[in-house]
Amino acid sequence: MVIWMRPEQAAVGRPAERSRAEITAAAVALADREGLAAVSMRRVAAELGTGAASLYRYVATRDDLLDLMTDSTAAGYDLPEPTGDWLADLVGVGRQARRIMRRHPWLPALVTTRPVLGPNGVDVLEHVLGVLAAQPAGADAKLEAFALLNAFTAVFVQHELGGGEPAARHHAAYLRQVAAAGGHPRLAAALTEAAASADGPADHDEADRYEAALARVLAGLLTPPR
Secondary structure, eight states: OOGGGGSSSSSSSSOOOOOOOHHHHHHHHHHHOOGGGGGOOHHHHHHSOOOOHHHHOSSSSSHHHHHHHHHHHGOOOOEEEEEEOOHHHHHHHHHHHHHHHHHHHHHHHHHHOOOOOOHHHHHHHHHHHTTTTOOOOOOOHHHHHHHHHHHHHHHHHHHHTTTHHHHHHHHHHHHHHHHHTTTTTHHHHHHHHHHOOOOOOOOOOHHHHHHHHHHHHHHHHHSSOO
């Protein structure tokens, strides 16, 4: 049973001294400072000035705590009324997702390995479905679009935080070297075509690259074939 289906504290026992929100905030602050590996019930309890055993009255497992942490970050979204341009609105959600994940560098790993939705995440999903209300794609495709937006953003941010554009340039140089050796003609042709069609300078702004790629992915998923 997911943590949001369980009472915040057992009906019996001592009165509540902490809340899930306080425990979650302490865990998020710890992860922001020291990384996700630092988050344990003992360390979070120390942050709160209490014993680890007392936290189990509110959060049964570390996995529950991770789920609470993920959902707490979704409270940072601004969810305005849809504009009528569903693709632009979805890219706007993605823009916020990227900003939130960059603010919490531990978050992308949880989004890809524990893709849970709590109350805040459900609010974001409801907003996305509202944005897509008049879009002709089926319900399955719309739910897939929401999941894909989150996963795509998480992978993109992991790439950025892992070295981003400099690392990509080094790898591109390696691929050009491989292509020039003559054993991979299709790769050579693809790289030549990509270089010829590139618009503007080679060093694109990461935010622009993210939004352009996300728009292509979402349009491909949700736009019916002609």
